[in-house]
Structure formats: structure tokens, C-alpha cells
Amino acid sequence: MRHNPYLQLHLCVLLWGCTAILGKLITLAAIPLVFWRVLIVSLCLVSWRPLWRRLAGVPRRDLWLAAGNGLVITVHWLFFYGAVKVANASVAATCLALAPVFLALFEPLLLKRAFNRRNLLIGVLALPGVALVVGGIPQGMLAGFLLGTLAALLAALFSSLNKGLAERMPALPLTMIQMASGTLLLALLIPLWPLFGAESAFRWPGPGDLGWLLLLALACTLLPFALIVIVLRRLSAFSVQLAVNLEPVYAIALAALLLDETAELHWPFYLGVALILAAVLGHAAWQRRCAEC
Template sequence: MTAAQKAYLQLHLAVLLFGLTAILGKMIQLSALVLVWWRVLITSLSLMLLINVFKLLKTLPKRQLLVLVGIGTIVGLHWLAFYGAIKLSNSSVGVLAMGSTSLFSAILEPLILKKKFNTLELGLGFLIIPGMALVVNGIDFSMVDGLVVGVIAALLAALFAILNKSQVANLDAMSITFVELSSACLFLGLVIIGSGASSAGFPVMLPPHWSDWAYLLVLALLCTTFAYVLSLNALKHLTAFTSNLTMNLEPVYAIVLAWLLLNEDKEVSSTFYWGAAVIMAVVFSYPFLNKLEKSKSTT
């Protein structure tokens, strides 16, 4: 198995776990802000057992540390928007909006990394749009706010994936994850204090039921720590666009899980299947089309 093939497998496993986060987010009885804070707090604590934090902070250049803190803040905002979308609508609509990530990536990556625009990537990114349109067709109008917030989450997801691309070359994935998520934890903690969410005391921020603790642990340890490190390792061998394009399978995984676990199939019309087919066709065609394009350029 080549490094690229292994990276694709790692990325798809990460996407499946990311898809599960939407289901857990709907099941946990906390506001989006407090939920995300607990998620990054538990994840950061778990990573402290796996890396030498003091050595990392001592050897990490200050400029790179500040960059990672900034990316971590974007990650925190992304998850806040993502779970906000789920709370405003449902898990299916929340993840559907993430289908626009590849389009944002195709536009932003050349601008940020100062690369030439890739016609293939732009074309495939725009092909995601009709797939999304088919998938969301028939969704109740009351869920539109959730869809809009979800698109904002997709924009932020594309942004932090592109910025991470420049960091994975000279720092291991686990260290990047720790700095970024601990930064997100501190940022969201300040937001909680500033918004008055903790004015009633710390107990109001505790999960109301014992099952929420179990869901939070799965969300933080399996769907965040493990999945986040997998995706960053994969990014070493794949472009940010490829990563974000594959992330478009997250709605497919998440909606199937929502049907099985939350009975959300009643809220999704039959056109979902056509939209899912379009999204999957775009995702799986990219590696082959990219290889064909490269082979033509070398002949």
C-alpha cells in the first residue's frame, strides 16, 4: 500500500468519525457553545498524556505558536457554527451544509497559498452545489437558519484546513492538534465568560445527564483526538482540496447514521439519494481525474 493510499484510508475513517459528531451533538443536552468547550477541553487533556507539552512549548518558535493559536481559534469558531447549525435545525441539515467546503477550498487555497487556480478543482467544487441542492430539497423552511450557519461552518473548515497545510510539514500532527484545540478551549472559555453563560455558576455548564458524559467522551476521544490526528497525518500526503473534497462524504455518513440512530429519515426527501450520488461521484472521481490530468501534462 502506497503512502497516498494509506492517507486516503486514514482520511475516510476520520470522515466517518466526524460524521458521528453530528449525531452526538444532537444527542448531548448542552448548548452549542458549552458542548464545544467540553469537547476541546477533554481532547486537550487527553493529548497532554500523549505528548511532552513543556518540551513542545519550549522548542516551538513563537511565530509558529501564534499561527497555531490563530488556527485553533478558527477551529473553535467552526465547531461553534457547526453545532449551532445542528441545534437550529437537525444533524442532517447541519452536515449537508458542509458540502460547500470543497468549493470554498478551491477558491481560497490558491489565494492564501499563492498558487494557480486549478480548473479541475474549481469545476468539481462547483459540481458539489447541485448535489447539495438536491439533498436539501424538501427540507422544512424553519431549518434555513441552520443551513446558513452550517455554510459559515464550511467556510471556516476550508480556511483552517488550508492554513494547516503549511504547518504539517514541520510539526507532528499530535502537537498541532494539542496547540490548536487547547487554544480553542481557552478562546471559547473566554467567550462563555464574556457572554454570561457561566453567570449562574459552573454547575450550569455540566452535562445534565450521565449519558451525556459518555457521549462527550466518545465525541472528544474517538471523534476528535483520534480523527483529528488521522486527518492531519493524511494531509501530509494529500492536498487541502483533496482533504476537503473527501470531507463532503461526511453528510452521507452522518445522515445514514441519523436515520439509524435518530430516525431523521422522515425529515429528508427522496431526492437525498440523488444528491448523495452526485456528491459521492464527485469525491471518488477526483483522484482518477487528477491522475489523468497529470498523465496528460507529462506526455
């Protein structure tokens, strides 16, 4: 494992796939769940003094941009765990498969580039899969699908905005600023949490939830982030992105195995997932082939 970057990469993807499962196991509502997640990660990073020294030469503008993008990822998690709670882990994970679709469509707008026909094609090819997914979930889970789709859109936005920052800032200090800004936002809004339902009010996690939260923050956030930095030094960006796009597969397989969610979903759902993933992975392979031509 120590010397095999591919095993390290797929361990990262597996751990990220577990986040939806843990979101279902944790009894806290989405808002307090995300708050405790970003708080635990923030405390771990802020307490590591060498990270502060590495921020010394970072321009103030980049620090503000990092903090702003931290708010984007925090809201992404709110929508994602909202989807887990309203629907289930499989539906939320499937929506994440739409993130590359949004990224392909929105990145030209953010980077002020002309639209690429291949990028537009991925959106068209994913539409039948989306329709099948919607048709394969119970009516009561449609709100969860909508929340998950918004989460995917914000994940694509975060990825686009983070590209430039990651080139100019050290990785762990960047994450520290982003997690700290999310923690501060949610802490300031604690009086407003009950507006989203009584279950969203602030409360301390019980012993069971605390254990799952520590696993979510440390094993499924800090550990894969540290590993992915190592992996990126040894594998191409294409290999990494292709594996990351498989995260929904891991999550759905784990949900079926551990949560028995297959009883809640119909066969069109799984066919739709397959079509979405085929569009995403086919688009990635096509992009690489064209780049090598």
C-alpha cells in the first residue's frame, strides 16, 4: 500500500464513498452534522503550527478567495447530507456523478473560454440517465434528488475555483482556511438553525454520533486529502480524476451492502446510474485521447 499509488488512490475514493454511508448512520440533521465535521477538521489543522508558517507568504487576496471557496464546499456538504437524509445514500451519491457534467458545462464560463462541443455532448448524453434515475426512485425521494443535484453543481463550482488556488497555495494550509471559514459561517448562524426544523437546532453529538463524526472527519476527510496529495505526485491528473469519478460506484455498492437500500430503489435507477457513469467516463477517455492526438 505504501508504495502503490493506485491502491492509495482507490483507498481515497473508497473513503470518500463512505461519507454518504456515514451521513446516513449519523442521527444528526444535515446542518449540525456538517458543522461538527468542519469543526473537527479545522481544529486538527489549526492546532498544527507548521501550517501557519506556510501561510506567511500567501497574498491576502488568495486567503480571502480560499475562505470564500470554503463557504462553497460547506454549502455543498449541507445539500449533500440533506439529500442523504431526505432520500438515501445511493441517491445522494448518484447525484455526485453529475458533478463532472456540471464541471464540463460551467468551467468555460468561469475561465472565460469558448464552449467545447465535447463538453456540451457529455451533458446531452447524461440526460437519459438522469431521467431514468428520477423514474427509478420513490416520489418521496425526489426532493433528495434535487438537493443532491445542487450539491453536485456546487462541487463542480468548488473544483473550478480551487484549481488556481491549489497552484498558488500549499494544499493543507488551503484546506485549513476553507474548513475554518465553513466552521465560522455555521457557528455564526447557529441561532438560525431551528428555522430549518427542530431537528436542525444545535445539539451536542451523543457517544455513537461522536464516533461516526470522528471517523467522517479524520478517516474520510483528512486521511484521503493527505493521501491524494501524495498520489498526485506519482500519477497523472487523468488517472486520478477517472478514479474519483468512480466514487458513486463505491458509495452505491456500500449502501446496498450495509444499508440494504436496494429495496427502496427500482431497476431504472441503476440503469440510469450506469448511463451517467458511462457518459462521464467516456468523456474523460475521449478528452485524453484528443489531448494525445
